[in-house]
Amino acid sequence: MRSLHHCPAPAKLNLFLHVIGRRADGYHLLQSVFQLIDRADTLHFDLRDDERIVRTTEVPGVPAEQDLIVRALRLLQAEYARRHGRLPPGIDVAVEKILPMGGGLGGGSSDAATALMAANHLWRAGLSQQELMELGLPLGADIPFFLFGETAFAEGVGEHLQAVQGPDCWYVVIEPGVAVPTPAIFSAPDLTRDSKAVIIADFSSSLISVAKEAGFGRNDLQDVAERLFPPVAEAVAWLARYGDARMTGSGACVFCAFTSEREANQVVAEVPGRWRAWKAQSLPRHPMKSLLQNQAVIE
Numbered sequence: 001m002r003s004l005h006h007c008p009a010p011a012k013l014n015l016f017l018h019v020i021g022r023r024a025d026g027y028h029l030l031q032s033v034f035q036l037i038d039r040a041d042t043l044h045f046d047l048r049d050d051e052r053i054v055r056t057t058e059v060p061g062v063p064a065e066q067d068l069i070v071r072a073l074r075l076l077q078a079e080y081a082r083r084h085g086r087l088p089p090g091i092d093v094a095v096e097k098i099l100p101m102g103g104g105l106g107g108g109s110s111d112a113a114t115a116l117m118a119a120n121h122l123w124r125a126g127l128s129q130q131e132l133m134e135l136g137l138p139l140g141a142d143i144p145f146f147l148f149g150e151t152a153f154a155e156g157v158g159e160h161l162q163a164v165q166g167p168d169c170w171y172v173v174i175e176p177g178v179a180v181p182t183p184a185i186f187s188a189p190d191l192t193r194d195s196k197a198v199i200i201a202d203f204s205s206s207l208i209s210v211a212k213e214a215g216f217g218r219n220d221l222q223d224v225a226e227r228l229f230p231p232v233a234e235a236v237a238w239l240a241r242y243g244d245a246r247m248t249g250s251g252a253c254v255f256c257a258f259t260s261e262r263e264a265n266q267v268v269a270e271v272p273g274r275w276r277a278w279k280a281q282s283l284p285r286h287p288m289k290s291l292l293q294n295q296a297v298i299e
């Protein structure tokens with residue numbers, strides 16, 4: 001088996017995101033529910049005859065050497081070499097990107113997680129899910145979640161994950177047209193850093209009945225993002241006419257949940273032309289898991 005084509009790297013939404021403290025190294029301690037949705041980048045992998053990791057497509061603004069996909073594959077290649085005493089073959093990777101960067105949708109982290117799952121399979125490297133999560137964490141706090149691959153209550157900086165039942169619904173997502181750099185949000189002096197820690201029982205019932213009702217909690221990063229990036233505030237204000245509109249992650253994207261696809265379609269049709277907007281359905285499980293199990297992506 002030399003190729004895995006059409007591998008999805010789905011986006012995530014943070015249904016809520018609370019900042020409850022800070023680690024000694026300055027990283028912020030979070031509590032969040034991560035939800036996968038069915039809007040995705042698409043990756044293609046082909047084994048090479050040499051040992052190089054080569055990105056074969058351009059990603060505007062992201063040189064190949066900095067791409068989380070390339071960095072993740074090199075980490076796994078080195079780990080393989082440590083375990084087996086030789087390097088596995090190199091990989092050509094092609095990326096079709098549709099997820100906006102600096103969107104809070106975790107696109108780069110999801111690309112990296114899909115690459116780790118695909119390469120672990122192609123190389124028969126044999127790392128467990130937990131081992132892949134530990135390998136990916138230093139590259140990005142969202143990577144462990146994508147490898148975990150189920151709706152999750154996340155704690156720490158995102159590395160402590162517990163599966164929860166997410167809502168079965170449709171989301172309308174607005175891209176406000178700005179890229180929000182995560183460091184700018186976390187370094188803001190006025191960021192809320194002392195939200196009270198919650199326990200799962202506090203929010204599980206409101207998640208199950210979410211739909212158009214107000215969801216649980218809030219996004220503590222939103223006030224700062226709205227202040228620094230006014231288009232975020234405008235998109236939240238517009239979408240809030242239809243329900244509980246929130247920002248995901250450190251922004252910039254804004255979302256609102258709906259019970260039916262029809263409602264979501266209606267709202268997307270009304271979004272002002274200055275913003276890109278789309279609907280997406282909640283995904284209970286990462287699509288790579290069943291694809292790899294059924295070997296449906298193998299060509």
Ligand SMILES: C[C@@](CO)(OP(=O)(O)O)[C@H](O)COP(=O)(O)OP(=O)(O)OC[C@H]1O[C@@H](n2ccc(N)nc2=O)[C@H](O)[C@@H]1O
Nearest residue numbers: 026027028104105106140141142157182183186249250251
């Ligand atoms: C906020 C979240 C929520 O899902 O997502 P995104 O908006 O990126 O999707 C993540 O925790 C984003 O984590 P991660 O993707 O690792 O953040 P990076 O861009 O590497 O972090 C940039 C900088 O933000 C600060 N940072 C980041 C995460 C965190 N929990 N505390 C922090 O203080 C650190 O100073 C770090 O150097």
Ligand SMILES: Nc1ncnc2c1ncn2[C@@H]1O[C@H](COP(=O)(O)OP(=O)(O)O)[C@@H](O)[C@H]1O
Nearest residue numbers: 067068100101102103104105106107108109111
């Ligand atoms: N494959 C990749 N796709 C997107 N961004 C990447 C990738 N590799 C590295 N990056 C870097 O990560 C940054 C954050 O991108 P992304 O994960 O898409 O947004 P967010 O963390 O806001 O959800 C980008 O601005 C880019 O510099």
